Structure formats: C-alpha cells, structure tokens
Amino acid sequence: xSQQFSLTIKSYLRALLDPWQGALLLLGVLLSLPVVxxxxxxIYPQSELWQHLMTTVLQDYxxxxxxxxxxxxxxxxxxxxxxxxxxxRYDFTGRKLFRWLTLLPLAMPAYIIAYTYxxxxxxxxxxxxxxxxxxxxxxxxxTFPDIRSLTGAIIVMSLVLYPYVYMLARTAFSEQPIxxxxxxxxxGISKFGYLTRVSLPLARPALFTGTALAxxxxxxxxxxxxxxxxxxxxxxxxxxxxxxxNGIAAAQLSSLLCSFVLIVLLFEKWSRRHIKYYHQGQNHKxxxxxxxxxxxxxxxxxxxxxxxLLGFIVPVIxxxxxxxxxxxxxxxxxxxxxxxxxxxxxxxxxIIVVMLALLFSYTRRIKNSKVINSLEQAVSLGYAxxxxxxxxxxxxxxxxxxxxxxxxxESWFDTTVGLIFSGTLFALLLAYSIRFxxxxxxxxxxxxxxxxxxxxxxxxxxxxPPKRVLKEIHIPxxxxxxxxxxxxxxxxxxxxxxxxxILRPFNFNTLAVRSFELASDERxxxxxxxxLAIVLVGLLPVILITHAIDKTIKGKS
Amino acid sequence: xxxxxxxxxxxxxxxxxxxxxxxxxxxEEVNVYSARKEALIKPLLDKFSAETGIEVNLVTGDADAxxxxxxxxxxxxxxxxxxxxxxxxxxxxxxxxLTRIVVSDTLEQAIPAQLRDDENQWFSLTMRARPxxxxxxxxxxxxxxxxxxxxxxxxxxRICIRSSSNIYNQSMVAAMIQQTGEEDTLKWANGxxxxxxxxxxxxxxxxxxxxxxxxxxxxIANTYYLAGMLNSADDSEKNxxxxxxxxxxxxxxxxxxxxxxxxxxxxxxxxxxNAVKLLEYMVREDAQAWYAKxxxxxxxxxxxxxxxTLKQFGTFKAEEIPLHRVGELNAEAVKVMDKxxxx
Numbered sequence: 024x025s026q027q028f029s030l031t032i033k034s035y036l037r038a039l040l041d042p043w044q045g046a047l048l049l050l051g052v053l054l055s056l057p058v059v060x061x062x063x064x065x066i067y068p069q070s071e072l073w074q075h076l077m078t079t080v081l082q083d084y085x086x087x088x089x090x091x092x093x094x095x096x097x098x099x100x101x102x103x104x105x106x107x108x109x110x111x112r113y114d115f116t117g118r119k120l121f122r123w124l125t126l127l128p129l130a131m132p133a134y135i136i137a138y139t140y141x142x143x144x145x146x147x148x149x150x151x152x153x154x155x156x157x158x159x160x161x162x163x164x165x166t167f168p169d170i171r172s173l174t175g176a177i178i179v180m181s182l183v184l185y186p187y188v189y190m191l192a193r194t195a196f197s198e199q200p201i202x203x204x205x206x207x208x209x210x211g212i213s214k215f216g217y218l219t220r221v222s223l224p225l226a227r228p229a230l231f232t233g234t235a236l237a238x239x240x241x242x243x244x245x246x247x248x249x250x251x252x253x254x255x256x257x258x259x260x261x262x263x264x265x266x267x268x269n270g271i272a273a274a275q276l277s278s279l280l281c282s283f284v285l286i287v288l289l290f291e292k293w294s295r296r297h298i299k300y301y302h303q304g305q306n307h308k309x310x311x312x313x314x315x316x317x318x319x320x321x322x323x324x325x326x327x328x329x330x331x332l333l334g335f336i337v338p339v340i341x342x343x344x345x346x347x348x349x350x351x352x353x354x355x356x357x358x359x360x361x362x363x364x365x366x367x368x369x370x371x372x373x374i375i376v377v378m379l380a381l382l383f384s385y386t387r388r389i390k391n392s393k394v395i396n397s398l399e400q401a402v403s404l405g406y407a408x409x410x411x412x413x414x415x416x417x418x419x420x421x422x423x424x425x426x427x428x429x430x431x432x433e434s435w436f437d438t439t440v441g442l443i444f445s446g447t448l449f450a451l452l453l454a455y456s457i458r459f460x461x462x463x464x465x466x467x468x469x470x471x472x473x474x475x476x477x478x479x480x481x482x483x484x485x486x487x488p489p490k491r492v493l494k495e496i497h498i499p500x501x502x503x504x505x506x507x508x509x510x511x512x513x514x515x516x517x518x519x520x521x522x523x524x525i526l527r528p529f530n531f532n533t534l535a536v537r538s539f540e541l542a543s544d545e546r547x548x549x550x551x552x553x554x555l556a557i558v559l560v561g562l563l564p565v566i567l568i569t570h571a572i573d574k575t576i577k578g579k580s
Numbered sequence: 581x582x583x584x585x586x587x588x589x590x591x592x593x594x595x596x597x598x599x600x601x602x603x604x605x606x607x608e609e610v611n612v613y614s615a616r617k618e619a620l621i622k623p624l625l626d627k628f629s630a631e632t633g634i635e636v637n638l639v640t641g642d643a644d645a646x647x648x649x650x651x652x653x654x655x656x657x658x659x660x661x662x663x664x665x666x667x668x669x670x671x672x673x674x675x676x677x678l679t680r681i682v683v684s685d686t687l688e689q690a691i692p693a694q695l696r697d698d699e700n701q702w703f704s705l706t707m708r709a710r711p712x713x714x715x716x717x718x719x720x721x722x723x724x725x726x727x728x729x730x731x732x733x734x735x736x737x738r739i740c741i742r743s744s745s746n747i748y749n750q751s752m753v754a755a756m757i758q759q760t761g762e763e764d765t766l767k768w769a770n771g772x773x774x775x776x777x778x779x780x781x782x783x784x785x786x787x788x789x790x791x792x793x794x795x796x797x798x799x800i801a802n803t804y805y806l807a808g809m810l811n812s813a814d815d816s817e818k819n820x821x822x823x824x825x826x827x828x829x830x831x832x833x834x835x836x837x838x839x840x841x842x843x844x845x846x847x848x849x850x851x852x853x854n855a856v857k858l859l860e861y862m863v864r865e866d867a868q869a870w871y872a873k874x875x876x877x878x879x880x881x882x883x884x885x886x887x888x889t890l891k892q893f894g895t896f897k898a899e900e901i902p903l904h905r906v907g908e909l910n911a912e913a914v915k916v917m918d919k920x921x922x923x
Binding site: 075079080141145146147161163171249252254258262265266267268269270345348349352411414415418419422423425426429439441442445446521524525527528529530531536540541543544545546549 | 611617618619620637638639640641642644645646648649652653654655656657658672743744745747750779780781782783784785786789790792793794795805808812813814816817820910911914915918919921923
C-alpha cells in the first residue's frame with residue numbers, strides 16, 4: 024500500500040516536472056478547487072447538526088436523490104436509445120424532420136418545462152377543466168395524477184434530458200458498418216438478436232455516457248425539485264445553508280452528493296472495463312436504412328413524435344400563449360440586450376470549455392498518464408455540484424486573489440484595481456468551465472475512442488508529421504463529437520441559473536436570470552417571454568449542429 | 581501549434597484587459613446588491629438616477645448568495661447597499677459584520693423604531709402580511725380566529741401552505757417562537773402538519789389556487805401574491821383570486837404576522853454618501869407609494885396611500901416584535917419544522 028502510495032507521489036512529481044503536464048496539472052487544480060473546498064469542510068465536524076439531519080430529513084434526501092437519478096437515467100436511456108435506433112436504421116415518412124425535432128427538448132430548461140406542465144395539468148389548467156366540463160365532474164369526483172411529485176419530476180426531466188443519450192447513440196448506431204449485419208446473418212443471428220447481441224453492446228459506451236450525463240444533471244437539478252416539493256440533496260443543501268445558516272454542513276452535504284456522482288462515473292468506467300471500442304476504420308460501408316411502410320411506418324412515426332411533442336412542442340405552445348398575453352410589457356430594448364448577453368456568454372463558454380476538454384483528452388491520449396487520468400476524474404465531478412455551491416467555491420479563491428492584487432496595487436501604486444477576477448465575467452466563465460467541463464470531456468473522449476491508435480501509428484509510419492495526422496485524420500473524425508460537446512455546453516450555459524445569479528457582474532442580466540426571477544416570484548405568465556427566448560436562442564445551434572452531424576454521417580456512407 | 585498557443589495567450593490577455601475595464605469607477609454612482617427581483621426594484625432605481633444624476637449599478641440574486649459574495653469580497657467589495665426581502669438576512673449580514681451604522685434623521689423619522697435595527701444598521705422599506713385566506717363557499721369566517729386554532733381537529737385535511745424551505749414560513753415560525761416559546765411552537769407545528777390537505781408544494785399562489793380548486797379550504801399566503809393575482813394579465817388567475825377572501829388572524833391578541841423587506845449600508849461601501857441618499861429616497865412618500873401600487877406591499881411610513889386591492893383586504897392589527905429576533909431564531913424555526921415533518 025505504502026509502496027503504491029509513494030509510486031503515486033512519484034508520478035505526480037514527474038508530471039509536475041514535465042512542463043506540459045505540469046501546466047495542465049495546475050489548470051486541473053484550479054478547476055477542481057470547488058470540489059476541494061467542499062471536501063475540506065469535513066475538517067470542521069458539525070455533529071449536532073448532523074444528529075438533527077439524520078433523525079429528521081436525511082433519509083428523504085438520500086432516497087429521493089437516488090430514485091430521481093435512477094429514474095431519469097432509465098427514462099432517458101429508453102427514450103434516447105429507441106429514437107436513435109429507429110432513426111439510424113429505418114427510412115420512413117418524417118424521418119428527416121425527426122432527426123432534428125428529437126433534439127429540440129435540449130433547448131428546454133427542466134425548471135421551465137416543470138412550470139409549464141404544472142400550468143397545463145393543474146386543477147385549474149386546461150386539461151382538468153376540459154375533463155370536468157366534458158363529464159360534469161367536480162373536485163373529488165375523479166383522481167388525477169399530481170405532476171408535482173417525484174414521478175412527475177422523473178418524467179419531465181427525462182423528457183428534456185433524453186437528447187444526451189440520443190445524440191451519442193445516433194452517432195454510434197450510424198457508424199456501425201454493414202459488415203456487422205452481414206457477419207451476423209451468416210452466423211444465423213436473428214434481427215432481434217442482432218439488436219440485442221451486436222448493435223446495442225457495441226453502442227454501449229455511448230449509451231452509458233449519455234445516461235451518466237443525464238443522471239448527473241438530475242442529481243444537480245434544483246429548480247424542478249424545488250418547485251415540485253421533492254426533498255433531494257440539492258434542496259437540502261440550500262435549506263441547510265440558508266435556512267439553518269450552516270455553510271459548513273451544507274458543504275458536507277455537497278460532498279456526499281459529489282460521492283454519488285463519483286459512483287455514477289465509476290459505474291460508467293466499470294461498464295466498459297475490458298472493452299476498447301476502436302472502430303476498424305471509418306471507410307467501411309455503413310448500413311443502408313430499411314424502408315418502412317404501412318402500419319410500421321405509422322407506429323415508428325408516433326414513437327418518434329411523442330418525445331419532442333411532450334418535451335418541446337406542448338410546453339412551447341403554452342409558453343407562446345402566455346407570451347401573447349404579456350407581449351407588450353416584456354419586449355423592449357433591455358430584452359434585446361438580454362438576448363445578446365445570453366448568447367455571447369454561452370458562446371464564449373462553449374468555446375473555452377471545448378478547448379479545455381480537447382487539451383485534457385489529448386494529453387491523456389498522448390501521455391497516457393495516471394495523473395492526467397485522475398485529474399480528468401476530478402474535474403468531471405463539477406457537473407453534479409449544484410451551481411450555487413460551485414459559485415461559492417469559485418468566489419472564495421477568486422476573492423482571495425482579488426484582495427491580494429488590490430493590496431499589492433494599493434501599496435505599490437497607491438490605487439486599487441477593483442475586483443478583476445471575482446467581479447467580472449472571468450468568474451462566470453470559470454464557474455461554467457468547472458460545471459460543464461465534464462459534458463465536453465465525455466463527448467470528446469467518446470469521439471477520440473473511435474480513432475484507433477493504429478490509425479495514428481499507420482499514418483506516422485508512413486511519414487505523416489503529427490500536424491498532418493491531426494488535420495487529416497483527427498479533425499474530420501472528431502468534428503461531430505466536438506460539435507456535440509460545444510452544443511451541449513452552449514445550451515447548458517444558456518439555461519444555467521444559480522452560478523450566473525451569484526457571480527454575474529453589475530448590470531449584467533441573462534434570459535435565464537430574468538425568467539427565473541419572474542417565475543420564482545410566481546409570475547409564470549410574465550416569465551414566459553424570456554423562457555421562450557432561451558428556447559429560441561438555444562434552437563439555433565441545435566439546428567446548425569444537427570446539420571453538421573448529418574453531413575459527417577452522410578459523408579461516410 | 582505554437583502559433584495557436586501564442587494566439588491564445590494574446591487573446592486571453594486582451595480579454596483580461598477588456599474585463600478589467602468593466603470594473604472601472606465613474607464619478608457619481610452607487611452599487612446595489614439586491615435580493616429584490618430586478619422587476620421590483622429597477623424602476624425605482626431608475627427614477628432615483630433621473631432625479632439625482634447618480635448612476636445605480638445593480639446586481640440581483642439570492643440574499644444569502646449576495647451576503648457570501650460580500651463576505652468573500654471583503655475590504656474591496658464594491659457593494660454600497662444590500663437590499664433583502666426578509667429581516668433574517670439583514671440580521672445575518674449585521675452579525676457577519678457586513679453592515680454599518682447609518683446616521684440619518686430622515687430615515688429615523690420615516691421608519692418606526694420597531695421596523696429598524698436598534699443601532700440603525702438596517703431599515704425596513706416595506707411590509708408584507710401573511711394572513712389566512714379562505715374559500716367563502718366552504719368556510720364561515722366565524723369559524724376562524726387565531727393561527728393556533730388551525731390545529732383543531734375540524735381543520736383536518738383542509739389546510740394548504742407551502743414548503744418549510746420558504747423564508748416566509750421560516751420567519752412566521754421564528755416570530756411564533758419569539759412570542760409563544762419553542763415548545764408551544766413545536767406543538768402548533770405538529771398540529772398544523774396533521775391538518776395539511778397535501779404535502780407542501782409550489783409557491784404561495786399555488787396554495788391560493790388549491791383553495792379554489794377544492795383541494796383545501798384555507799391557505800396561508802402573503803397578501804401581495806393574492807394582490808398580484810387579482811391584477812394579473814391572465815384572466816383565469818384573476819378569476820381564481822377573486823374566489824378567496826382574506827382573514828386577519830389573532831386580532832384579539834398579538835396580531836397578524838408580518839415580514840419586511842429592507843436595506844442596509846455595506847461596511848466597506850465606497851460610495852456611502854450616495855448610498856444613504858438612495859436609502860432616504862426609498863422611504864420618501866412617492867417611493868413608498870410606488871411600492872404599494874406596483875407590488876401591493878404595505879408602506880413603512882404613515883400617511884402613504886395603499887393600492888385599491890390592499891384597501892379591499894382591510895386594515896388589521898400587526899404583530900409588534902423586535903424584528904431582529906426573527907432573524908436570530910431562523911435556524912430554530914427550521915429545526916422545529918423539520919421535527920414536525922413539515923416538508
């Protein structure tokens with residue numbers, strides 16, 4: 024054990040000496056600062072408060088968080104895989120439309136879909152009113168499931184998170200070569216057997232990655248569970264911090280949440296332990312899609328229509344109706360500014376985060392070092408930490424840096440420079456990088472894993488310099504994954520709330536902040552306009568990137 | 581690769597330079613950290629700017645997050661004024677040494693003593709009441725009397741109230757602990773939870789809707805939510821809100837629960853003169869009238885006209901307790917509600 028430990032120490036030291044790895048190590052430490060801050064909270068035991076939590080609410084937090092994460096995982100996996108498989112295997116009327124329609128729920132923040140469905144399905148909403156008017160029922164004459172429950176939260180979150188699975192699964196299914204089908208047929212494997220024994224297992228890394236992302240997103244969600252009255256870890260953290268006024272215990276709760284995520288991540292790694300899913304080259308013919316007609320075509324059409332209908336179209340119609348009611352008071356110059364702010368912020372964050380992800384993934388691929396491996400794990404944890412906790416984890420070190428900078432400039436130049444780190448967009452971009460790096464790394468790695476080391480070796484042995492290998496092999500093959508990564512980060516930042524709320528500089532607002540402020544003030548109708556704008560701004564990259572993915576897939580066939 | 585690296589470095593230097601300019605200081609300004617939502621404060625701040633020429637820089641957010649931000653920014657914090665929507669956070673800011681004493685006759689004259697800090701480190705700007713709201717079809721107001729009476733068996737399965745994570749409930753229970761003691765408050769909370777019609781969910785407006793839908797017969801909610809619904813752009817909300825009535829509890833003893841929104845001067849305020857001007861502006865009659873009209877909150881100073889909707893709710897006797905105790909008892913209140921199983 025001690026020998027192993029000293030080995031680890033040695034490898035860290037060696038990494039520090041290598042300038043490239045050393046720089047990356049420092050960057051990694053900066054990015055895992057909030058996680059470190061959270062875990063060090065255990066130095067200050069809060070036994071009395073934990074006693075209280077354990078006898079009252081802790082069990083609720085644990086059970087509900089686990090059920091939510093697992094439920095959303097299963098829900099997203101089922102919807103995402105089904106839709107992706109159908110779209111990459113069959114031709115049917117409307118398929119072209121569904122290729123991008125099924126991605127649209129990605130642009131819908133979970134808390135907004137929660138608000139809209141509550142409006143639709145509530146006792147006073149259109150659905151129940153219609154039922155009562157049609158059948159002449161009154162209150163208590165019928166039972167109607169309550170959307171504001173754990174089940175409701177699982178359903179609405181699955182409806183907007185399944186695209187994480189779908190995006191990765193579609194690329195994976197589309198790239199399975201025709202030779203696989205042929206080989207399976209010669210071995211007498213049935214069509215169903217092909218699906219369960221060949222196609223799905225091959226796509227497993229992609230499916231699991233997507234599911235893990237959805238689960239982490241569910242674990243970190245605050246807006247939806249808070250509105251639905253489900254006590255989870257995130258609501259517990261806020262309650263402990265704000266209600267009980269105990270920041271240390273709140274950090275300790277956060278560290279438990281982090282441990283959950285670690286389990287999800289380890290599970291994902293474990294699921295692909297013996298497998299190196301390198302493809303045998305990309306120029307193999309991909310499978311031709313089977314033409315469907317008649318009853319099957321209708322069935323498949325409905326199957327593909329349901330997720331985007333429920334996860335996007337229905338809530339957007341409700342939002343449109345609410346927007347219509349309040350259009351005049353809500354659209355002004357300020358509103359345009361909000362759109363520009365949100366778009367610019369999401370775009371810069373997407374670029375920065377994807378570059379960081381490429382940096383980490385490539386270093387890991389080239390150096391193949393344990394240090395970078397564990398570093399990648401550490402920075403991935405940020406995805407499940409609620410934005411508020413990250414924000415504070417960012418504020419503490421940045422404010423320290425600011426104070427130091429100001430003290431120095433005060434004593435040397437007799438002037439203060441102001442809050443150059445914590446009071447500017449820098450703080451926000453850092454928080455986003457911590458929160459969303461995991462999404463980008465997962466996507467980039469999924470792409471990189473499809474480029475075999477053999478390809479690199481072959482190209483290099485044929486005399487191609489690294490630059491050319493990068494340009495002619497890696498860039499074309501990675502494009503889809505990098506674009507998906509950028510898209511996911513973009514929409515995630517667009518929807519991000521708590522960190523943006525705490526860290527944004529003076530006079531800087533985003534659509535998400537505006538929408539949340541109105542909604543949390545229970546002015547759902549007024550919140551609809553900015554909510555709709557988030558969805559619309561998010562649509563642009565969704566459409567662009569679907570187009571790009573299609574082009575790459577087509578280019579190969 | 582190298583050129584890319586160089587370009588990256590150049591880009592980040594430019595970015596850093598550009599960012600640091602946004603932090604530069606102009607002559608006449610005041611920086612506001614506000615837990616009041618932008619829509620409920622910006623118009624007033626704009627009026628202040630137009631009148632005085634002092635530019636107001638605003639950042640809104642959760643009160644506790646803003647307090648953490650001030651705390652970690654320390655000596656160089658740009659914050660001048662902290663605005664919150666409850667007294668608990670003001671007390672917390674004071675306890676953490678983030679506020680300072682304001683010497684202002686205007687503020688002292690405008691705001692009654694029980695609505696400001698005993699050392700004048702924070703001031704209430706508006707009041708909100710948290711009465712009982714009931715369905716006149718199913719509840720005879722004669723049956724209603726005090727908050728304590730809501731634990732009676734006749735109310736079993738008939739009460740709606742939001743989660744105990746909400747600050748208004750925390751303040752209400754904290755005020756009760758102050759007045760009746762922790763033991764009695766726990767008994768009351770236990771009894772109230774037993775009479776819940778459903779596990780708490782949604783906001784105050786949702787409790788009002790639940791009364792109208794028949795899920796429960798009475799709700800406990802802040803007055804300005806009901807007033808907001810009555811003045812909503814959505815006709816169905818208006819229609820719902822018109823079907824409940826307000827009952828003022830505890831009128832024969834301690835009075836109905838009220839909570840306040842307020843403001844404090846930051847300890848390290850770089851523009852303290854302008855900050856005090858802003859505070860004084862916010863208790864001026866026209867500003868107080870604006871609060872009352874736009875968000876249906878009760879003004880802290882006498883002689884300011886209420887909105888029509890507030891007038892309809894009627895006058896009432898409000899609790900009079902040292903407000904700082906509400907802030908100090910907040911954690912006890914949460915524990916009491918945890919023990920009572922109030923989700």
